[in-house]
Amino acid sequence: MANLCVVGSHAVNGVAAIHSEILKATVFRDFFEMWPEKFQNKTNGITPRRWLLLCNPGLSDLICDKIGEDWTVHLEQLQELKQWAKDPAFQRAVMKVKQENKLRLASLIERDTGVKINPASMFDVQVKRIHEYKRQLLNILHVITLYNRIKRDPSAPVTPRTVMIGGKAAPGYYIAKQIIALACAVGNTVNNDPDVGDNLKLIFLENYRVTLAERIMPAADLSEQISTAGTEASGTGNMKFMLNGALTIGTMDGANVEMAEEAGEDNLFIFGMRVDDVEDLKRRGYNAYEYYERNPELRQCIEQIRSGFFSPGEPGRFAHLAEVLLQHDRFLHLADYDAYIEAQQKVSEAYQNQAKWAEMVITNIATSGKFSSDRTIAEYAREIWGVEPTWEKLPAPHETV
Numbered sequence: 001m002a003n004l005c006v007v008g009s010h011a012v013n014g015v016a017a018i019h020s021e022i023l024k025a026t027v028f029r030d031f032f033e034m035w036p037e038k039f040q041n042k043t044n045g046i047t048p049r050r051w052l053l054l055c056n057p058g059l060s061d062l063i064c065d066k067i068g069e070d071w072t073v074h075l076e077q078l079q080e081l082k083q084w085a086k087d088p089a090f091q092r093a094v095m096k097v098k099q100e101n102k103l104r105l106a107s108l109i110e111r112d113t114g115v116k117i118n119p120a121s122m123f124d125v126q127v128k129r130i131h132e133y134k135r136q137l138l139n140i141l142h143v144i145t146l147y148n149r150i151k152r153d154p155s156a157p158v159t160p161r162t163v164m165i166g167g168k169a170a171p172g173y174y175i176a177k178q179i180i181a182l183a184c185a186v187g188n189t190v191n192n193d194p195d196v197g198d199n200l201k202l203i204f205l206e207n208y209r210v211t212l213a214e215r216i217m218p219a220a221d222l223s224e225q226i227s228t229a230g231t232e233a234s235g236t237g238n239m240k241f242m243l244n245g246a247l248t249i250g251t252m253d254g255a256n257v258e259m260a261e262e263a264g265e266d267n268l269f270i271f272g273m274r275v276d277d278v279e280d281l282k283r284r285g286y287n288a289y290e291y292y293e294r295n296p297e298l299r300q301c302i303e304q305i306r307s308g309f310f311s312p313g314e315p316g317r318f319a320h321l322a323e324v325l326l327q328h329d330r331f332l333h334l335a336d337y338d339a340y341i342e343a344q345q346k347v348s349e350a351y352q353n354q355a356k357w358a359e360m361v362i363t364n365i366a367t368s369g370k371f372s373s374d375r376t377i378a379e380y381a382r383e384i385w386g387v388e389p390t391w392e393k394l395p396a397p398h399e400t401v
């Protein structure tokens with residue numbers, strides 16, 4: 001069907017720069033050779049009306065106080081906020097709004113799940129459809145690693161975290177359903193261990209949907225965008241988090257690449273294999289056991305999943321998931337484990353310095369203007385549909401012929 005689409009269309013585009021390049025180099029290589037002029041890029045965007053003005057009135061008001069209200073229809077104007085990135089008063093104001101949003105989300109979650117949340121902890125959030133390529137399992141491996149470290153030395157200082165994972169699995173996608181079950185099982189173990197206290201929680205958020213996303217984005221400190229490089233066409237959740245002042249831990253995939261370009265790589269936590277590294281590794285032959293044998297902390301996590309540590313009533317419950325990671329993993333989780341744990345360590349250290357963290361947050365908000373869907377739609381209009389955007393009012397319905 002994709003082949004017929006290319007033949008029948010006058011324009012073909014990917015939804016982020018890296019995705020458009022992958023289409024030309026691999027999926028539609030022959031078509032690109034024949035009709036290079038058909039191929040374009042249109043990086044996705046999100047609407048700032050829903051994803052900031054409506055869902056985060058506290059932050060919206062702060063921004064309006066500084067730069068007026070035109071940013072809601074000219075999002076690139078957020079750039080003007082850069083001049084206050086190092087301003088202690090503005091930093092405190094932005095972090096105060098974040099704290100209020102976190103308290104509101106915490107009470108909603110406590111009501112729905114019964115889990116008591118530490119509002120001073122970092123809110124570390126991965127919300128998106130459950131899929132192997134998005135690598136929720138890598139996130140869960142990090143939580144298990146933190147848990148094992150606390151158990152080994154309960155008195156060692158830590159940066160408290162509340163990890164939230166939310167998303168739906170397609171009804172027939174067996175492994176995705178298992179991933180949800182594992183997140184719930186690890187959460188049950190971690191959340192009820194007195195050695196852990198309120199230094200670590202793992203919450204699975206049920207029924208993730210736009211209504212819940214509008215509560216979550218304003219309250220997030222850390223945005224998890226950790227797909228295997230080359231698999232996420234663009235992502236739009238990444239943009240919603242950025243606009244609401246969460247920092248991103250992510251791979252060089254989809255629109256993360258352009259977010260790093262806009263904000264500067266120092267203002268995101270980028271880690272792991274690039275698309276070229278993924279291709280090289282697959283060409284050489286990926287062997288998960290190499291990583292499993294080399295790293296005892298990783299080995300412990302996999303063994304706990306495999307042997308029923310998180311499912312004592314049913315020891316074989318997650319054996320299949322462990323086998324997927326070790327023997328049938330198209331998404332190379334274990335190859336990125338070391339780099340991910342190291343990047344998460346940097347996140348924890350950064351969170352200790354709230355002024356520096358706030359500076360990064362403001363820089364991210366200020367450089368998120370490119371990701372307005374107004375920009376995306378204007379590009380489709382001019383470069384594909386051949387029409388000029390206009391501010392003229394449309395005729396009222398009764399005036400149309």
Ligand SMILES: *Cc1c(COP(=O)(O)O)cnc(C)c1O
Pocket residue numbers: 127128129208209210213234235236237238240
């Ligand atoms: C934005 C959004 C998505 C897309 O999230 P990604 O992280 O880009 O996959 C999915 N579901 C809901 C409810 C959303 O609001």
